Amino acid sequence: MKYQELASEILAGVGGRDNVKSLVHCATRLRFKLQEHSKADAEALKKNPGVIMVVESGGQFQVVVGNHVGDVYNALDAQLGSGEKASASASEEKKENLLSRFIDVVSGIFTPLLGVMAASGILKGFLALSLACGWLLDSSGTYKLLFASSDALFYFLPIMLGYTAGKKFGGNVFVTMAIGGALTHPLMMGAFEAAQVVGAQPEYFLGIPITFINYSSSVIPIIFAAWVSCRLEPLFNRVLHSALRNFVTPLMCLVITVPLTFLLIGPAATWLSLMLANGYQAIYAFNPIVAGAFMGAAWQVCVIFGLHWGLIPLMLNNMSVFGRDTLSPLLLPAVMGQVGATLGVMLRTRDAKLRVMAGSAVTAGIFGITEPAVYGVTLPNKRPFIFGCIGGALGGAVIGYFHTATYSFGLVSIFTFAQIIPAGGFDATVLGAIAGTLVSFVFAAVASYLFGIVPPAEQPAEAEPAPQATSAPLNRKQQVTSPIAGDIIPLEQVQDATFASGLLGKGVAIVPHQGRVVAPVDGYVASLFKTKHAIGIESDEGAEVLIHVGIDTVKLNGLHFTAHIKEGDRIKQGDLLIEFDQEAIRAAGFDTTTPIIISNSDDYVDVLTSGQSPVQEQAPLLTLLR
Numbered sequence: 001m002k003y004q005e006l007a008s009e010i011l012a013g014v015g016g017r018d019n020v021k022s023l024v025h026c027a028t029r030l031r032f033k034l035q036e037h038s039k040a041d042a043e044a045l046k047k048n049p050g051v052i053m054v055v056e057s058g059g060q061f062q063v064v065v066g067n068h069v070g071d072v073y074n075a076l077d078a079q080l081g082s083g084e085k086a087s088a089s090a091s092e093e094k095k096e097n098l099l100s101r102f103i104d105v106v107s108g109i110f111t112p113l114l115g116v117m118a119a120s121g122i123l124k125g126f127l128a129l130s131l132a133c134g135w136l137l138d139s140s141g142t143y144k145l146l147f148a149s150s151d152a153l154f155y156f157l158p159i160m161l162g163y164t165a166g167k168k169f170g171g172n173v174f175v176t177m178a179i180g181g182a183l184t185h186p187l188m189m190g191a192f193e194a195a196q197v198v199g200a201q202p203e204y205f206l207g208i209p210i211t212f213i214n215y216s217s218s219v220i221p222i223i224f225a226a227w228v229s230c231r232l233e234p235l236f237n238r239v240l241h242s243a244l245r246n247f248v249t250p251l252m253c254l255v256i257t258v259p260l261t262f263l264l265i266g267p268a269a270t271w272l273s274l275m276l277a278n279g280y281q282a283i284y285a286f287n288p289i290v291a292g293a294f295m296g297a298a299w300q301v302c303v304i305f306g307l308h309w310g311l312i313p314l315m316l317n318n319m320s321v322f323g324r325d326t327l328s329p330l331l332l333p334a335v336m337g338q339v340g341a342t343l344g345v346m347l348r349t350r351d352a353k354l355r356v357m358a359g360s361a362v363t364a365g366i367f368g369i370t371e372p373a374v375y376g377v378t379l380p381n382k383r384p385f386i387f388g389c390i391g392g393a394l395g396g397a398v399i400g401y402f403h404t405a406t407y408s409f410g411l412v413s414i415f416t417f418a419q420i421i422p423a424g425g426f427d428a429t430v431l432g433a434i435a436g437t438l439v440s441f442v443f444a445a446v447a448s449y450l451f452g453i454v455p456p457a458e459q460p461a462e463a464e465p466a467p468q469a470t471s472a473p474l475n476r477k478q479q480v481t482s483p484i485a486g487d488i489i490p491l492e493q494v495q496d497a498t499f500a501s502g503l504l505g506k507g508v509a510i511v512p513h514q515g516r517v518v519a520p521v522d523g524y525v526a527s528l529f530k531t532k533h534a535i536g537i538e539s540d541e542g543a544e545v546l547i548h549v550g551i552d553t554v555k556l557n558g559l560h561f562t563a564h565i566k567e568g569d570r571i572k573q574g575d576l577l578i579e580f581d582q583e584a585i586r587a588a589g590f591d592t593t594t595p596i597i598i599s600n601s602d603d604y605v606d607v608l609t610s611g612q613s614p615v616q617e618q619a620p621l622l623t624l625l626r
Contacts, residue, residue, distance in 0.1 A: 051065060109164045126418050158180035172233060218320050225261040277322060296393045300338055319408075335368060336392075337440040338370045340391060356492055390444070403429060407421070486614060487510065510593070531558045532561035533558070543598060546598075549580055549592070549594050
C-alpha cells in the first residue's frame with residue numbers, strides 16, 4: 001500500500017503499537033492518545049518528509065500529515081489491528097486534566113463524522129441557495145430527494161453518535177446505535193407529537209410518567225446514554241457465564257438504558273443542552289461585536305494547538321436547539337484572514353519555493369483547510385499570522401454586528417456562504433458575512449504584502465556595515481560541496497511536493513551521473529534510513545544536510561543500495577557514504593533525482609546554489625549565509 005511505509009515510520013515515532021491507546025483523525029491530522037508521551041519522538045517525526053507538523057495538546061499527540069490523512073489513517077489502522085485497545089486505568093485518567101479529557105472525548109466522538117457532516121451541510125447550503133435563486137421548488141421531487149440526502153445524517157444523528165460514542169467509551173457499538181435508534185424511532189416521534197396536543201393524556205413506564213422530547217438531531221442525550229451503557233456492559237460480562245454474554249449483556253443494556261434515557265438521562269441532558277445554548281446566546285447577545293472580534297482573532301490559535309474541535313458540540317447543540325448557529329459564521333473571517341495573509345506572502349516573496357507552497361496553501365485554505373497556510377507560510381514568518389488574526393478580529397466584529405447565522409453544519413470554508421442563507425432568501429445577514437469576510441481577507445492580504453516579509457533582494461547595499469565596523473558583515477558561513485556528480489536542477493522542479501514546496505528546507509537537486517554519494521562536509525552521520533536511500537549529516541559548523549537518493553525509493557526497502565557508514569560515524573569531506581545501482585533503480589520505475597537539503601535553513605540568512613551544472617563530485621554546490 002502506498003502509505004504503509006509512512007504509517008510504519010509514524011507508528012515508530014509515537015513509540016510503537018503498544019504505546020497507542022487510541023487513534024482518530026480529522027481533516028489533516030492524526031490524533032493519537034498515547035500510553036506514555038515520553039516514548040514518542042516528536043523531533044524525529046518533524047524531520048519525516050511525509051509529516052508537516054507535530055503538536056502535543058489537549059492530552060493528544062497530533063501528527064499533521066495533510067489532505068491524505070485518511071489514507072495514512074487506514075494504513076495505520078491496519079498495522080494497529082482492529083481490536084479495541086485497553087482503556088486507561090482510573091489512576092492514569094486522573095493524571096489528565098479536565099480539558100485534556102474533554103478534548104479527547106470530543107475528538108474521538110465527532111471527528112469520524114466530520115467529513116460527512118461537512119458534505120451534508122454543503123448540500124443543505126446549496127439547496128437553500130437554489131430555493132433563494134428560484135432554481136428549485138421545495139415541492140419538487142428533485143428537491144425532496146436531495147433534501148433527504150442532506151438531512152438524513154442530522155435527523156438520525158443520535159444513531160451515528162451512538163456508534164462513535166460506543167467506540168470511544170469501549171462498549172458494544174451496535175447496542176449504543178440501537179439506543180440512538182430508539183430515541184428517533186417513529187413510535188417515539190409520534191408520541192412526542194401527540195404529547196404537544198393540549199389536553200393529551202400522559203404515558204407511563206411502570207407507573208413513572210414519561211417525558212417525550214424530540215431527540216432527532218440531538219447531541220448530548222445519546223452521548224450520556226452511550227456512556228451509561230458502556231459502563232453497564234463490563235458489569236454484566238463480569239457476572240454472566242460466557243455462554244450468555246453475547247445476548248444477555250446487550251439485552252440488559254437495552255432494557256435498562258433506553259427507559260433510563262427517556263425517564264432521566266434524556267430530560268436532564270436536554271436541560272443541559274438548553275442551558276449551554278442559552279448561556280452561549282446570552283454571551284453573544286451581550287455584545288456580538290466583541291464576541292465576533294474575539295473568536296475571529298483566537299480561532300487560528302486554537303487550530304495551532306488542535307483545540308478547535310472542542311467547539312463542535314456547541315455548534316451542533318446550537319443547531320439542534322435553535323435551528324441555527326451564530327458561532328460558526330464568526331470563524332469565517334479567521335479562516336479567510338489566514339488565506340489572505342498567505343496570498344499576500346505569495347505575491348510579495350521572491351523565494352520560488354515559498355511562492356509554490358503559499359499557492360497550494362491558498363487553495364486548501366479556501367476550502368477550509370488552513371494547516372498548510374498556518375504551519376507552512378504565516379506562522380513561520382510570524383507577522384503574516386498576526387495580520388491574519390487581526391483581519392479575523394475585524395471581520396468577526398462585522399459579522400457579529402449583523403448577527404449572521406448558519407442554518408446547517410459544515411467545515412468553515414467558501415461553502416459557508418451558501419449555508420448562511422435563511423429560509424426567506426437573501427437578507428442583511430448574508431451581506432454582513434460577505435462584508436466581514438472581505439474585510440478580513442483584504443486587510444490580511446494587503447498588510448502581509450506590505451509588511452509581512454522583507455525580501456533579501458530589497459535590503460539596501462549601503463546598509464551593510466563598513467569594513468572598520470566592529471560587527472562583521474554578511475559573509476560565507478559554510479561551503480557545502482556536491483555529494484554526487486550530475487546535473488543540477490532547482491528544488492521546485494523535483495517531482496515530489498514535499499521537497500518542491502521547501503517544507504524540509506532549502507537546497508537543490510541533482511540528477512546523478514554515477515551511483516555513489518560522498519560526504520559534502522566534515523561532521524558525523526546523524527541518521528541513516530534503514531532503507532539506506534537517505535542520510536542525514538550534521539557538519540562541524542552546525543549545518544544539517546539531508547541527502548535523499550531518488551524519489552519514492554523508500555519503496556525499494558534497501559534494494560540496490562549499499563551503505564558504507566552507520567549512524568553516529570565520524571566522516572570527512574569526500575568519504576564514501578552510499579553506493580547505489582542507478583540503472584537498476586530506474587529499471588524498477590523510480591526517479592533517481594537526488595534532493596540535497598539544508599534541514600535547518602531557518603538558521604541561515606539564505607542558502608545559495610554556488611555550483612554550475614553539470615557539477616562534479618566534491619565541487620562547490622551550496623553556500624550557507626549567516
